[in-house]
Amino acid sequence: MSATSKVVSGKGHLEPTADLGREAVEEISSQLRRLLADVFTLYLKTKSFHWHMTGRHFRDYHLLLDEQAEQIFAMTDNIAERARKLGSRTLRSIGEISREQRLRDNDRDSLSAEEMLSQLRADNRELTRFLRLAHEVCERHNDVASASLIEVWIDETERRTWFLAEVVGSN
Numbered sequence: 001m002s003a004t005s006k007v008v009s010g011k012g013h014l015e016p017t018a019d020l021g022r023e024a025v026e027e028i029s030s031q032l033r034r035l036l037a038d039v040f041t042l043y044l045k046t047k048s049f050h051w052h053m054t055g056r057h058f059r060d061y062h063l064l065l066d067e068q069a070e071q072i073f074a075m076t077d078n079i080a081e082r083a084r085k086l087g088s089r090t091l092r093s094i095g096e097i098s099r100e101q102r103l104r105d106n107d108r109d110s111l112s113a114e115e116m117l118s119q120l121r122a123d124n125r126e127l128t129r130f131l132r133l134a135h136e137v138c139e140r141h142n143d144v145a146s147a148s149l150i151e152v153w154i155d156e157t158e159r160r161t162w163f164l165a166e167v168v169g170s171n
Contacts (some may be wrong), residue, residue, distance in 0.1 A: 020086065024141035029088030032146070033110040036079045036091050037100035038130055042123050043072040045106055048118040061113055065120070065166070068160050075153055082146055102130065114168055121164035129156045 020028070050065035080090040091097055103123050111119075131154045138147040 003082060005016075007090075012022075020143055022140055025086045025088055027137055028143055028146055029083045029086055029090075031137050032079055032083040032086075032088075033091055033096075034100050034102065035134055036076060036083075037097045038103045038127055039072060039075050040091075040097050041101045041103040041105065042127060043069055045103075045123065046072060046120060048106070049111075049120060050159065052111070052140065053113060053116065055113040056070060056154070057113065061117065061167070068120075071156055071160070075156075078149060082149060084141075086146075102150060103127065117164050117168045120160055121168060124157050124161040124164065128154055128161065131157060 046065050046069040050062055050069055052062045053065065055061070085089040091100065103126060106119060131150050135147050135150045135154070138144075138150060
């Protein structure tokens with residue numbers, strides 16, 4: 001454990017690291033938990049659509065969604081670890097993901113390739129909006145490390161949105 005964090009007796013929670021303060025850590029960590037829930041939701045939806053893709057462009061779409069799912073999943077550990085570095089907790093269960101997520105699941109049995117790609121485009125666009133909101137919170141509390149990570153995720157998410165928009169033929 002670093003010199004800037006220590007376990008609070010009896011609770012197992014860490015005190016805030018560096019000089020952000022408890023209020024900042026709570027607000028930023030809350031944003032990170034919600035982002036993590038949304039990222040898990042988007043990951044599972046992207047993988048599901050990857051598994052259920054059919055049609056003329058199956059191979060191209062299947063590979064695109066697999067690539068995007070890998071990138072999305074890679075975000076999860078960084079988001080969770082950032083919350084822990086701040087001295088907070090992160091998601092602990094599927095139930096907590098479902099309570100925190102803002103992106104919607106899709107349980108429909110049959111979707112066309114265009115419907116799948118359009119939904120993922122919209123979800124990535126919405127995730128960009130959530131990332132920007134979290135970035136504003138980080139900036140307000142001068143958490144440059146979290147803000148920096150979020151900037152990379154915004155760029156990655158905008159790229160996924162762009163690719164999906166090009167495939168479905170609209171922006």
